[in-house]
Each structure stands twice: as structure tokens, then as C-alpha cells.
Amino acid sequence: MELVWRDEDGARLAATVWRAGGGWRAVSSAMLGGGIGPLNWVMNAQVRGRYARTDPVVHLAELAASFGLDGPGTGMLTAASVARTMRREDGGVAVSATVGLRVPTWAAAPEGAADPELAPLHLDVPLPAHEPAPPRPAPPRPAPPRPAPPRPGTINIVVAVPVALSDAALVNAVVTATEAKTQALLEAGYPCTGTASDAICVAASTSGEQEPFAGPRSTWGARIARAVHAAVRAGAEDYTEYLRTSRP
Numbered sequence: 607m608e609l610v611w612r613d614e615d616g617a618r619l620a621a622t623v624w625r626a627g628g629g630w631r632a633v634s635s636a637m638l639g640g641g642i643g644p645l646n647w648v649m650n651a652q653v654r655g656r657y658a659r660t661d662p663v664v665h666l667a668e669l670a671a672s673f674g675l676d677g678p679g680t681g682m683l684t685a686a687s688v689a690r691t692m693r694r695e696d697g698g699v700a701v702s703a704t705v706g707l708r709v710p711t712w713a714a715a716p717e718g719a720a721d722p723e724l725a726p727l728h729l730d731v732p733l734p735a736h737e738p739a740p741p742r743p744a745p746p747r748p749a750p751p752r753p754a755p756p757r758p759g760t761i762n763i764v765v766a767v768p769v770a771l772s773d774a775a776l777v778n779a780v781v782t783a784t785e786a787k788t789q790a791l792l793e794a795g796y797p798c799t800g801t802a803s804d805a806i807c808v809a810a811s812t813s814g815e816q817e818p819f820a821g822p823r824s825t826w827g828a829r830i831a832r833a834v835h836a837a838v839r840a841g842a843e844d845y846t847e848y849l850r851t852s853r854p
Contacts, residue, residue, distance in 0.1 A: 639680035705841025708759035
């Protein structure tokens, strides 16, 4: 996994690029290159927190070309700090994850629900920039500190498995990784299943006989689960520390 940089919208932004080459196929929920198919590369690109482009697939294709990526691949976007990507391995399975929890949420919420149980974690709600002075003759009250800028969201996960997986096992691996992600978030103190914009890519080798299973109690599924759990938990704990040190 290579860390690359670019200047965009007046900011210095990072991206991770995995130039996998041939011999891989993947299942992905990413906007660019999603679905099941051959894989030459994976890109996870950081954007500014107030991302406003309405053509993210075109944007991803432009970024891929600028980094010299060609052939089939998958691209993801995140406002989380890509330079803080967490990498973990278990038994040959390699995982990288960027973890941003600006708006953590439960997957199954009632339609239109405001998720009041998550209100303490909604860190991007603006605070008043000032308070009016109280009536005289009382002395004016000091203005509260200005709010910190909105914190980034989205959890993007890339999983590389060094054995072949059947189509069913690839889909099963996504389920396993998602379960491990949620376990890690809960253990890190975030009462949620993730964010509404999470994305994942699971890549498997095309060499050898295909493994039929990737559930959490299969050989390779268990390794996927442990590696994803470790990367996401480390990322969530790092995000907590980032909030602790950056909030006013």
C-alpha cells in the first residue's frame, strides 16, 4: 500500500494506492469499480470535509489516471485522514482501514428517526459563534470558543486474501468483515454499526482452488475477521484521541 499526495481545492490531500497487478479479483461496494470482477489496483482517496462535487465517479477516474492506474480497479473517497490509515495482518490476510466517525449510525433505524441515542456523537452540529451581552449593568459575558471544524466520517476497508475465493465466499467475506467492523466500534465505545457511507473492497488471489467459505469460523474468514477488527478498532481509538486533542 503506497501513500501518495496531491494538491486539490487549496488543500494537501493523501490517498493510498495498492498496485496489485494481475492475479486478483474482488468484491467491492465502492462507487468506482464496484461489484465482483478482476482487480489491478485499489485507491482510497481523501477529499475535503465539505466535498461538493456531484460527479464522484468521474472524480475517482481522474484521480486514478493521475496516479498512473489503469485496467480494472476500484476507487473510494473519504474525508477521514488517509495519512492515518490503520494496517493490520493475520495469517496472510492484510487489511487497511480509514476510520472517520463524524456521524455514527445504526443500520436499522426507524424511518425518519433522528437517532437521539447517538446525539452525543454528532460532533458536526454548529455551536453559536457568540452570545449577546447580558442586560446592563451586568458585565458582558465572554463569547464561547468557536466550534471546531466538522470532523470527517466514513469507514473504508480494504482486505487482501492470498487465496482464491468463490463468488459466494467473496460475498461471505464482506459479511464477516462488516460484523468484525461493528464489533470493533462497539468495543471502542461507539454505539453504532458504522456510518451511512462506509465502503469495502475484498480482494482475493486467483491462484489455486477456490475456497467455498469465508464465514467467521472458517479458516480464512476468521483471519479476515481478526484483521479487520484490529484495524478498525485501532482506527476508532485513534479517532477518539484525535477528537480529544483537537476539540476546543
